[in-house]
Amino acid sequence: MLEQSFYDKTDEILSRYPAQERSLIPIIHEIQEAFNYVPVELLPYVAKHIGITETKAFSVASFYERFSFEPKGKYIIRVCDGTACHVRNSLPVLERLRSELGLSEKKHTTDDMLFTVETVSCLGACSLAPALMVNDHVHPAMTPEKATEMLKALREEASVHE
Amino acid sequence: MGTMKIDGRNVEFSDEKNVLSVIRKAGIDLPTLCYHSELSVYGACRLCNVEDEKGRMFASCSERPRDGMSIKTSTPRLVRYRRMLIELLLASHHRDCTTCVKSGDCDLQKLAHRLGVSTVRWGYKERAHEKDFSSPSIVRDSDKCILCGDCVRVCEGIQGINAIDFANRGTDAMVIPAFNKEIAKTDCVNCGQCRVVCPTGAISINTNIRPVWEALSNPDVKVIAQVAPAVRVALGQAFGGAKGENVMGKIVTALHRLGFDEVYDTTFGADMTILEESKEFLEIFEKGGPFPLFTSCCPAWVSFCEKRWPEFVSHISTSYSPLQMLGSIVREYFKGQNIMSIGIMPCTAKKYEILRDDLKRDGKQNIDYILTTEELITMIKRAGIQFDMLEGEAADMPFGIGSGGAVIFGNSGGVMEAALRTLCKGSERSALEELSTGGVRGPGSLREFTFNYKGKEIKAAVVSGLAEADALLRRIKSGESFYHFVEVMACRRGCIMGGGQPVHAGYRTKEARKHGLYESDVNTQIRRSDENPLALSIYDTLIKGREHELLHSHR
Numbered sequence: 001m002l003e004q005s006f007y008d009k010t011d012e013i014l015s016r017y018p019a020q021e022r023s024l025i026p027i028i029h030e031i032q033e034a035f036n037y038v039p040v041e042l043l044p045y046v047a048k049h050i051g052i053t054e055t056k057a058f059s060v061a062s063f064y065e066r067f068s069f070e071p072k073g074k075y076i077i078r079v080c081d082g083t084a085c086h087v088r089n090s091l092p093v094l095e096r097l098r099s100e101l102g103l104s105e106k107k108h109t110t111d112d113m114l115f116t117v118e119t120v121s122c123l124g125a126c127s128l129a130p131a132l133m134v135n136d137h138v139h140p141a142m143t144p145e146k147a148t149e150m151l152k153a154l155r156e157e158a159s160v161h162e
Numbered sequence: 163m164g165t166m167k168i169d170g171r172n173v174e175f176s177d178e179k180n181v182l183s184v185i186r187k188a189g190i191d192l193p194t195l196c197y198h199s200e201l202s203v204y205g206a207c208r209l210c211n212v213e214d215e216k217g218r219m220f221a222s223c224s225e226r227p228r229d230g231m232s233i234k235t236s237t238p239r240l241v242r243y244r245r246m247l248i249e250l251l252l253a254s255h256h257r258d259c260t261t262c263v264k265s266g267d268c269d270l271q272k273l274a275h276r277l278g279v280s281t282v283r284w285g286y287k288e289r290a291h292e293k294d295f296s297s298p299s300i301v302r303d304s305d306k307c308i309l310c311g312d313c314v315r316v317c318e319g320i321q322g323i324n325a326i327d328f329a330n331r332g333t334d335a336m337v338i339p340a341f342n343k344e345i346a347k348t349d350c351v352n353c354g355q356c357r358v359v360c361p362t363g364a365i366s367i368n369t370n371i372r373p374v375w376e377a378l379s380n381p382d383v384k385v386i387a388q389v390a391p392a393v394r395v396a397l398g399q400a401f402g403g404a405k406g407e408n409v410m411g412k413i414v415t416a417l418h419r420l421g422f423d424e425v426y427d428t429t430f431g432a433d434m435t436i437l438e439e440s441k442e443f444l445e446i447f448e449k450g451g452p453f454p455l456f457t458s459c460c461p462a463w464v465s466f467c468e469k470r471w472p473e474f475v476s477h478i479s480t481s482y483s484p485l486q487m488l489g490s491i492v493r494e495y496f497k498g499q500n501i502m503s504i505g506i507m508p509c510t511a512k513k514y515e516i517l518r519d520d521l522k523r524d525g526k527q528n529i530d531y532i533l534t535t536e537e538l539i540t541m542i543k544r545a546g547i548q549f550d551m552l553e554g555e556a557a558d559m560p561f562g563i564g565s566g567g568a569v570i571f572g573n574s575g576g577v578m579e580a581a582l583r584t585l586c587k588g589s590e591r592s593a594l595e596e597l598s599t600g601g602v603r604g605p606g607s608l609r610e611f612t613f614n615y616k617g618k619e620i621k622a623a624v625v626s627g628l629a630e631a632d633a634l635l636r637r638i639k640s641g642e643s644f645y646h647f648v649e650v651m652a653c654r655r656g657c658i659m660g661g662g663q664p665v666h667a668g669y670r671t672k673e674a675r676k677h678g679l680y681e682s683d684v685n686t687q688i689r690r691s692d693e694n695p696l697a698l699s700i701y702d703t704l705i706k707g708r709e710h711e712l713l714h715s716h717r
Contacts, residue, residue: 058340
């Protein structure tokens with residue numbers, strides 16, 4: 001059961017869109033941004049409001065990689081594994097990140113909810129290959145060593161914030 | 163209008179909506195896995211690909227016929243492509259074909275055989291998902307799904323339910339209910355239409371053959387069957403009979419040979435339904451409302467109404483469905499005896515209906531198990547009964563007689579027609595004919611007409627397919643449409659196309675089943691439910707003074 005605050009925030013999002021089928025994706029986008037994930041409990045709620053079935057809402061939400069039903073970490077690291085990045089050795093970068101953070105193909109988020117590591121098919125930044133993104137920021141020409149340093153910097157940044 | 167060349171032959175076309183229909187009209191059975199003429203065009207399976215004169219390939223289901231078009235349907239390249247497509251589907255399919263429930267009737271299996279797919283080069287897919295047995299009506303097996311989307315489109319487009327849909331993407335894509343919950347926890351109304359269009363064993367009937375068979379060999383249990391109208395015009399074809407031929411006599415013989423002690427005709431129950439429902443209607447009609455009264459025979463419809471239109475539930479007739487009528491009467495007739503009461507039905511939703519609390523008496527079900535037409539075919543085959551060689555027998559008394567009006571219950575419009583027959587003046591052929599040609603029959607999934615009763619006009623509607631019914635309810639609610647009496651059947655064309663019927667029924671089979679029932683009607687001496695002497699007689703004996711208790715739902 002979700003806390004009431006989730007529904008209050010969702011109501012606020014819903015109020016800004018017409019209650020129509022076509023609002024579904026923008027609404028899920030905003031939910032993802034607001035909570036860093038899409039709580040599945042909210043999908044039937046949204047579906048009912050805009051007049052579609054929960055099955056349809058789930059179908060759409062589960063289709064897009066960008067939407068996640070699992071809570072994500074504060075820093076979402078998206079390692080590009082498109083063709084250009086792949087041939088320029090993106091996998092060792094990914095493996096370094098995973099081993100440093102104790103993550104795997106199945107486990108994407110650290111227990112302290114600080115980091116989420118995912119792969120994406122292409123960031124559209126092939127000239128910077130191998131590239132990755134941390135939240136909205138692109139890191140070009142990555143190596144495993146640079147990845148380690150980047151994690152260290154992010155940890156420091158996080159501790160300063162606290 | 164125009165002419166196109168198919169494999170060098172000139173073929174004329176008129177209003178065919180796609181090239182595939184023209185090809186099939188020309189006598190070429192192009193393979194498809196995702197095409198059904200009544201569903202939206204999807205173009206996923208690519209098996210209907212054809213080549214034009216420039217060597218371009220396109221899916222013929224998704225292309226309009228054009229005058230002067232020239233196409234080839236089975237060049238070596240096309241044949242190679244089709245074989246590859248099937249091979250790829252098989253590679254990602256859990257291929258335990260020999261023990262699969264769909265074996266022998268599976269489109270994928272048939273196509274693999276037909277197209278000569280002799281090897282699969284990419285390994286074997288182990289079972290990865292649990293089967294979903296949560297529904298009393300259907301079983302879902304995701305490992306058999308080939309993602310053709312037929313079930314999704316029938317559930318959403320024709321039935322307006324959308325209990326299942328695509329989820330995830332790419333190699334993770336599946337057809338599942340929202341959040342991968344059990345199908346029984348969705349808005350599924352058990353109509354089984356997904357199972358009718360499923361080309362593989364991904365959706366199948368939840369079968370009850372085993373407990374029935376065990377009871378049949380138990381001398382202490384009297385096993386009683388009743389056979390619904392739609393079964394008799396669909397079953398014969400599985401044993402080489404003509405499409406739509408009424409084989410009720412042989413079914414009775416086969417059931418006796420299987421060991422059923424009594425075989426009754428659900429048309430008896432249908433006459434009871436009409437007697438009660440028309441009484442109910444007249445009462446409301448004379449009182450002036452509330453309108454409309456909805457029929458109650460179809461459990462998928464009742465379930466749909468409860469889930470989507472709760473405000474209309476009180477408008478549904480409380481009269482039992484024919485199955486429950488006869489079930490309740492049989493239970494009363496054999497009171498104190500050890501009986502097992504079986505309904506042989508064209509319907510998967512009846513498996514759900516028998517479990518409903520409002521249809522139980524003293525906590526006991528009126529019917530113990532439902533066997534669909536498909537399951538009865540399986541049993542007859544399993545027992546080795548040579549169905550085509552059987553000589554027909556009459557159903558057993560005292561519940562073996564039904565009127566012509568009761569037989570047409572299996573068609574969309576049949577319940578309405580049978581009910582209005584009892585309001586006709588007399589039973590002359592002319593009066594009945596006037597009714598039957600007055601709009602209650604005919605094509606289309608919604609038919610509206612008026613019926614004159616003692617100088618007053620009864621506005622009636624007949625609807626089949628729940629999406630169509632949903633639209634109708636919306637219009638009734640908004641006041642745009644008004645009716646006194648509405649018949650709803652969840653399956654398009656009615657029970658003859660129910661979820662438990664033999665599949666692969668094309669247009670000709672559907673029409674033949676329909677005409678089979680109408681023909682059985684005119685071949686019955688008693689046409690009106692209120693002239694069935696046996697049904698009338700039990701009002702003075704078996705159920706005297708207890709109609710409400712024994713024949714009505716306490717919803």
